[in-house]
Amino acid sequence: MSQKHETPLLDELEKGAFPSFVKEIKRAAEHSEYAQDLLGQLELSYKEKVTHWKHGGIVGVRGYGAGVIGRYSDVPDKFPGVAHFHTVRVNQPAGFFYTTDALREICDIWDKYGSRLTNMHGSTGDIILLGTKTENLEPVFAELSSRGWDLGGSGSAVRTPSCCVGPARCEWSCYDTLELTYQITQRFQDELHRPMFPYKFKFKMAGCAVDCIASIARADMSIIGTWKGNIQIDQEEVRNYAKNGMDIQAEIVDMCPTGCMSWDGNELKINDEDCNRCMHCIAKMTKALRQGEEKGATILLGSKAPIVTGALMSWVIVPFIKLEPPYEELFDLVERIWEFWDEHGKNRERVGELIERMGFPVFLKETGLEPHPAMVKEPRRDPFFFWSEEDIEK
Amino acid sequence: MSELPQRQTDIGPPHYSKFLPPVIKENYGKWKYHEILSAGVMVHVAESGAKIWSVRVASPRLVSTDFIRDICEIADKYCDGHLRFTTRHNVEFLVSDESKVEPLVNELKEKGYMIGGIGDRISNVVHTQGWVHCHSAATDASGLVKALMDELHEYFHTKELPAKVRLAVACCVNMCGAVHCSDIALVGVHKTPPRIEHDKVKNLCEIPSTVASCPTSAISPDPAKKSVKIKLEKCMYCGNCYSVCPAMPIADPKNDGVAIVVGGKVSNLRSNPMFSKLAVPWLPNNPPRWPEVVDAVKTILNAYIEGARKHERLGEWVERIGWEKFFKVTGLPFKMQHIDDFTFARETWRMAATFKW
Amino acid sequence: MEKEELKKIIYELVEKSMGKKKLKQSDILKKVSKDHGVDKQEVKAALRELLDSGQLIFTYFGGSYVEIPPKE
Ligand code: HEM
Ligand code: HEM
Ligand code: HEM
Ligand code: HEM
Ligand code: SF4
Ligand code: SF4
Ligand code: SF4
Ligand code: SF4
Numbered sequence: 001m002s003q004k005h006e007t008p009l010l011d012e013l014e015k016g017a018f019p020s021f022v023k024e025i026k027r028a029a030e031h032s033e034y035a036q037d038l039l040g041q042l043e044l045s046y047k048e049k050v051t052h053w054k055h056g057g058i059v060g061v062r063g064y065g066a067g068v069i070g071r072y073s074d075v076p077d078k079f080p081g082v083a084h085f086h087t088v089r090v091n092q093p094a095g096f097f098y099t100t101d102a103l104r105e106i107c108d109i110w111d112k113y114g115s116r117l118t119n120m121h122g123s124t125g126d127i128i129l130l131g132t133k134t135e136n137l138e139p140v141f142a143e144l145s146s147r148g149w150d151l152g153g154s155g156s157a158v159r160t161p162s163c164c165v166g167p168a169r170c171e172w173s174c175y176d177t178l179e180l181t182y183q184i185t186q187r188f189q190d191e192l193h194r195p196m197f198p199y200k201f202k203f204k205m206a207g208c209a210v211d212c213i214a215s216i217a218r219a220d221m222s223i224i225g226t227w228k229g230n231i232q233i234d235q236e237e238v239r240n241y242a243k244n245g246m247d248i249q250a251e252i253v254d255m256c257p258t259g260c261m262s263w264d265g266n267e268l269k270i271n272d273e274d275c276n277r278c279m280h281c282i283a284k285m286t287k288a289l290r291q292g293e294e295k296g297a298t299i300l301l302g303s304k305a306p307i308v309t310g311a312l313m314s315w316v317i318v319p320f321i322k323l324e325p326p327y328e329e330l331f332d333l334v335e336r337i338w339e340f341w342d343e344h345g346k347n348r349e350r351v352g353e354l355i356e357r358m359g360f361p362v363f364l365k366e367t368g369l370e371p372h373p374a375m376v377k378e379p380r381r382d383p384f385f386f387w388s389e390e391d392i393e394k
Numbered sequence: 395m396s397e398l399p400q401r402q403t404d405i406g407p408p409h410y411s412k413f414l415p416p417v418i419k420e421n422y423g424k425w426k427y428h429e430i431l432s433a434g435v436m437v438h439v440a441e442s443g444a445k446i447w448s449v450r451v452a453s454p455r456l457v458s459t460d461f462i463r464d465i466c467e468i469a470d471k472y473c474d475g476h477l478r479f480t481t482r483h484n485v486e487f488l489v490s491d492e493s494k495v496e497p498l499v500n501e502l503k504e505k506g507y508m509i510g511g512i513g514d515r516i517s518n519v520v521h522t523q524g525w526v527h528c529h530s531a532a533t534d535a536s537g538l539v540k541a542l543m544d545e546l547h548e549y550f551h552t553k554e555l556p557a558k559v560r561l562a563v564a565c566c567v568n569m570c571g572a573v574h575c576s577d578i579a580l581v582g583v584h585k586t587p588p589r590i591e592h593d594k595v596k597n598l599c600e601i602p603s604t605v606a607s608c609p610t611s612a613i614s615p616d617p618a619k620k621s622v623k624i625k626l627e628k629c630m631y632c633g634n635c636y637s638v639c640p641a642m643p644i645a646d647p648k649n650d651g652v653a654i655v656v657g658g659k660v661s662n663l664r665s666n667p668m669f670s671k672l673a674v675p676w677l678p679n680n681p682p683r684w685p686e687v688v689d690a691v692k693t694i695l696n697a698y699i700e701g702a703r704k705h706e707r708l709g710e711w712v713e714r715i716g717w718e719k720f721f722k723v724t725g726l727p728f729k730m731q732h733i734d735d736f737t738f739a740r741e742t743w744r745m746a747a748t749f750k751w
Numbered sequence: 752m753e754k755e756e757l758k759k760i761i762y763e764l765v766e767k768s769m770g771k772k773k774l775k776q777s778d779i780l781k782k783v784s785k786d787h788g789v790d791k792q793e794v795k796a797a798l799r800e801l802l803d804s805g806q807l808i809f810t811y812f813g814g815s816y817v818e819i820p821p822k823e
Contacts, residue, residue: 182410
């Protein structure tokens with residue numbers, strides 16, 4: 001297909017060293033009307049410095065309330081190929097591992113019914129199939145689901161859970177992030193596909209405090225691996241690091257946030273009682289140091305982007321939990337949290353905002369969690385605290 | 395059209411174990427350590443002694459199916475058909491046979507793939523849809539990323555930094571992505587409230603849902619005009635109302651632009667996770683290369699390289715030297731917009747008499 | 752209560768609020784279960800049939816709602 005629209009501004013972004021998305025749209029445009037007109041419309045946006053998309057709230061596949069983002073062009077006469085340009089979110093396999101056969105299967109379907117353009121992956125983790133017409137949504141879904149692929153979450157639903165690479169290829173993973181992600185996704189299929197919450201709910205699983213999946217910043221429930229017990233030290237390997245030029249004092253000991261390490265040029269000592277398990281020393285001396293042996297995770301709740309009341313990060317609600325199949329303790333907690341949210345949440349109120357509004361103690365009480373010093377940076381500063389009936393002597 | 399296959403619902407994604415290379419299946423959860431061999435190659439060693447090499451290349455995130463077919467072909471040749479993606483849109487080729495690593499790297503180089511992103515470098519940029527797919531965008535995301543990385547790519551494939559520098563771009567204040575916790579991030583911002591096209595509101599919009607759409611309750615009904623009105627001082631230019639009511643366009647090409655926020659991190663390494671803070675409130679949208687934005691990012695990055703200690707993330711460096719010093723060493727102007735007047739404002743004001751000149 | 756009867760109640764509830772207040776799935780579950788003394792799970796099963804058959808659909812306007820599909 002020859003290029004339909006002139007794109008002088010976008011052509012500029014074909015130049016330069018870094019891989020070019022314009023080149024990708026052009027490649028798709030060799031076989032796709034959608035991509036042809038996407039180029040045209042995007043060039044117009046570059047010229048006018050303004051978006052040309054309109055929201056569309058009622059497209060989807062039958063029975064689901066999630067997985068499709070409706071989109072219409074506001075200049076459909078000029079660019080009929082993108083008059084409808086709906087996105088299909090496909091639930092990715094945990095850890096983003098694929099076989100080439102699996103990827104080709106998805107490409108074949110998308111070449112047939114869509115724009116030939118994708119995002120690998122969207123920021124929540126889904127495979128984003130970028131742009132098709134309304135009448136193609138059901139066929140795409142039939143082709144995908146009959147081959148074992150399902151749609152991800154969107155709207156006021158559980159969003160597609162995702163995780164770091166975990167035990168598949170990382171020595172620091174304190175629990176099986178991939179399996180837990182898979183099990184959560186399966187367990188909450190209804191909540192994922194048929195929105196029933198006040199707003200979205202995201203799970204992200206990180207195997208350790210390095211948090212490669214940014215769970216603490218962008219998941220309503222952030223599950224971060226950690227351990228109990230002493231860091232295991234291989235002194236010989238520590239000395240090897242020193243021999244190979246690492247300044248153990250400056251790079252490790254002095255950067256330990258709790259000041260719990262010492263190094264005399266021969267032996268590294270850690271006062272594990274004071275270690276807060278930040279992972280710095282282990283990450284820098286991967287051959288020499290290994291985590292303590294009792295592994296599990298910390299559960300944190302409530303992060304969100306700034307809309308509406310300002311950004312929140314997740315905070316600790318369960319200091320330590322063992323995470324092994326069938327994960328019933330965790331699922332149980334999740335359901336208690338959703339009940340609390342369903343009961344008190346206003347429309348478009350994330351669970352973190354609700355807890356801020358109602359108070360953390362109220363949340364703990366209603367979900368049956370015990371207070372623990374790990375839940376706070378410091379105790380309250382004011383004397384305005386409450387007591388309940390059972391605390392009062394009659 | 396041919397007969398469609400029978401649809402299924404609520405099956406969830408395929409189980410990941412179907413896609414793991416054999417060496418990973420055998421050593422799942424039993425990895426011992428890893429070594430970074432170069433900017434784009436690392437090897438993981440299992441307790442059993444088994445090894446897997448990962449070769450990482452950048453993708454532009456927005457990719458054609460042709461791109462996916464190309465990398466599949468390469469993975470068939472060197473990785474027995476196994477590959478993965480990273481959370482930051484890189485592709486990782488997973489090699490179980492050491493003798494195939496070098497030929498793979500050579501072929502990738504020959505074909506023009508950019509290998510890198512591992513270690514204390516700039517990895518790929520997490521970003522959003524922008525003008526490519528979103529109604530809400532105040533700027534484009536893919537274009538900004540391309541313009542930025544064309545200038546900074548050496549830090550992806552070669553040069554090292556004091557620590558990792560994580561970049562992100564969001565095209566509006568909804569910030570899909572971890573923009574609010576990145577070392578350096580760009581955010582598309584509107585600077586003017588929506589304009590109400592009263593004659594169109596009647597036909598296009600449902601008044602109650604338009605009123606309800608505003609997160610700051612700035613919108614109220616205007617019964618006389620059968621329309622709505624906006625309390626301008628309450629509006630924070632989020633564009634939510636435009637999503638609900640197309641007769642309230644907010645896009646304003648002359649005033650929409652890009653803000654830069656810096657110093658966020660999500661890892662717990664050393665210091666606690668941190669939010670990004672405002673460094674530059676507004677720079678103009680100047681597609682296709684956004685020179686003002688790219689320059690400002692380079693200024694910040696260079697000041698960091700100059701001043702930071704080894705392993706210190708950008709936010710840790712700024713915390714150590716102080717924000718007042720950050721503005722001094724970067725030469726970025728400090729403006730009224732830098733002073734917080736939103737939800738958590740009080741916490742950010744200086745409640746001490748100590749600061750640097 | 753018969754499932755068909757429950758479906759009718761749900762459909763009428765949605766129909767009545769169209770154009771006035773958008774209902775979320777949980778609004779429907781709470782209201783029908785309270786007004787008619789049926790278990791939420793039962794209401795949910797009935798609503799699910801309405802959605803699966805396309806008589807009702809999910810819509811998205813900054814939040815997800817249950818509505819009657821537009822007539823083309
Ligand atoms: C308050 C106003 C609105 C806001 C803040 C908003 C925001 C969003 C968000 C959060 C998404 C991302 C999808 C996701 O990740 O859930 C989205 C998608 C979507 N929006 Fe909007 N939106 C608004 C109003 C509207 C309106 C008025 C329409 C249609 C007329 C609409 C149609 C859609 C559709 C179809 C999707 C895909 C959702 C799905 O399929 O579940 N939205 N919007
Ligand atoms: C309340 C805040 C948010 C609103 C109103 C919002 C709105 C939207 C909208 C309208 C889209 C559709 C873009 C398109 O046209 O394809 C979208 C896409 C998306 N959003 Fe959000 N978003 C919000 C926060 C977030 C956050 C915090 C995340 C992730 C942590 C996120 C993840 C995504 C993802 C994965 C997509 C799909 C496309 C992509 O990756 O860019 N959103 N969002
Ligand atoms: C119900 C709560 C409180 C009451 C009834 C209370 C009462 C008082 C009283 C009666 C004084 C002595 C004033 C004077 O002799 O001139 C005082 C002084 C003071 N209070 Fe409070 N206080 C309360 C809470 C707090 C809190 C929460 C803080 C700090 C976080 C605080 C910090 C101080 C300080 C610093 C002084 C000393 C002021 C000075 O010496 O000039 N007070 N307070
Ligand atoms: C119901 C609660 C409280 C009452 C009735 C109360 C009462 C008093 C009184 C009568 C004084 C004056 C003593 C004097 O100068 O002779 C005083 C001083 C003070 N109070 Fe309290 N107070 C209360 C709570 C607090 C709290 C919660 C704090 C701090 C967290 C606080 C901090 C102080 C301080 C700092 C002083 C000044 C001591 C000094 O500088 O000499 N008070 N308070
Ligand atoms: S979060 Fe921890 S366990 Fe997961 S991949 Fe990163 S370093 Fe490994
Ligand atoms: S994990 Fe962190 S706190 Fe613990 S010893 Fe290592 S550097 Fe110190
Ligand atoms: S950040 Fe804003 S403009 Fe960009 S994709 Fe998300 S909602 Fe759309
Ligand atoms: S732009 Fe946002 S804050 Fe301003 S009136 Fe619209 S919804 Fe309200």
